[in-house]
Amino acid sequence: xxxxxLPIEEMGHLEGALFGLDFGTKTIGIxxxxxxxxxxxxxxxxxxxxxxxxxxxxxxxxxxxxxxxxVVGLPLNMxxxxxxxxxxxxxxxxxxxxxxxxxxxxxxxxxxxxAAERALIETDTSRAKRRxxxxxxxxxIILQGALxxxxxxxxxxxx
Numbered sequence: 028x029x030x031x032x033l034p035i036e037e038m039g040h041l042e043g044a045l046f047g048l049d050f051g052t053k054t055i056g057i058x059x060x061x062x063x064x065x066x067x068x069x070x071x072x073x074x075x076x077x078x079x080x081x082x083x084x085x086x087x088x089x090x091x092x093x094x095x096x097x098v099v100g101l102p103l104n105m106x107x108x109x110x111x112x113x114x115x116x117x118x119x120x121x122x123x124x125x126x127x128x129x130x131x132x133x134x135x136x137x138x139x140x141x142a143a144e145r146a147l148i149e150t151d152t153s154r155a156k157r158r159x160x161x162x163x164x165x166x167x168i169i170l171q172g173a174l175x176x177x178x179x180x181x182x183x184x185x186x
Contacts, residue, residue, distance in 0.1 A: 031117065031120045031121040031123075031124045031131050032099070032101075032117075032120065032131050032132060032133035033130045033131065033132055034132075035098075035132050035134075035173060035176055035177065035180075036180060038096060038130055038132060041095035041096055041130070042062075042095055043062060043093040043094055043095030043096075044059050044060050044061065044062050044064075044092050044093055044094050044095065045059070045060040045064060045094065045095060045096050045097070045098055045170060045173070045174070046058065046059055046060075046070075046085075046088070046089060046092070046094045046096075046097050046098065046170070047059075047060075047067055047098045047100070047134075047166040047167060047168075047169045047170025047171075047173070048085075048097055048098065048099045048100060048166055048169070049100045049136065049162050049163075049165040049166040049169055050099070050100065050102075050115070050116045050119055051075070051162055052075070052112075052115075053074065053075055054072050054073060054074055054075055054162045055072065055073045055075060055081060055085070055162070056069075056072050056162025056163040056164070056165050056166035056167075057069075057070045057071050057072065057073065057085070057088065057163060057166050058070055058163060058166035058167035058169070058170045058171075059092050059094070059170075060170055060174055062093065064174050064177055065174065065178075066171070066174070067166075067167045067168075067170035067171040067174060068167065069163040069164055069166065069167045070088070070092075070163060070166075071088075071163060072162045072163050073085070078119070078122060081119075082122065082123055082126055085097075085123070086126060086127060089127070089129065094129060095129060095130075096129050096130040096131070096132055097120075097123070097129055097130070097131050097132065098132045098134050098169060098170050098173040099116060099120050099131055099132065099133055099134065099169075100116070100134055100135075100136030100165065100166065100169040101113055101116055101117075101133040101134060101135060101136060102116060102136055103135055103136075120133075132173060134169050134170075134172055134173050136165065136168075136169050
C-alpha cells in the first residue's frame with residue numbers, strides 16, 4: 028500500500044496492544060486488542076471535530092491502553108481502487124504518523140461495516156443502539172482481520 032502505511036508483514040516485534048480504527052466522515056470507531064494480539068474488542072467511538080482534537084484523543088487513548096500500532100481501515104472501492112474516502116484516510120494517517128512513532132498498518136475494510144451491521148442485527152440490537160455502536164464494531168472487525176492475518180503469518184505472539 029502506498030502512503031504512510033507499513034505492510035503488516037513488516038511490522039517487526041512490538042510490545043503492547045493494537046488499535047483498530049474505522050475512520051468515518053463524522054466518527055472514528057476504535058477497537059483494542061489484548062497485548063497477546065489474539066482478540067479485538069470494541070472500545071469507543073470518537074465524534075470527529077478537528078484533526079488536532081481527534082488526534083489528541085486518539086493518542087491519549089493509545090497511551091492509556093499501551094498501544095504499539097494502529098490498524099487503520101482503508102475504505103477501498105469494490106474494484107480495489109482508491110477513492111476520496113481512502114485518500115482522506117491516508118491523509119489522516121499521514122498526519123498522525125507525524126505525531127506518533129507507532130506504525131500505521133492499512134487493512135482493507137470494504138466489508139467491515141456490512142459485517143458489523145449484520146452482527147448487530149443478529150443480536151437483535153435496536154436501530155438507535157446500532158447507530159451508536161456500528162463504528163466501533165467495524166473497527167473490531169478490521170482489527171480482528173489483522174490479528175487473524177498475523178496468526179496466519181505465524182507472527183510471534185506472546186503467551
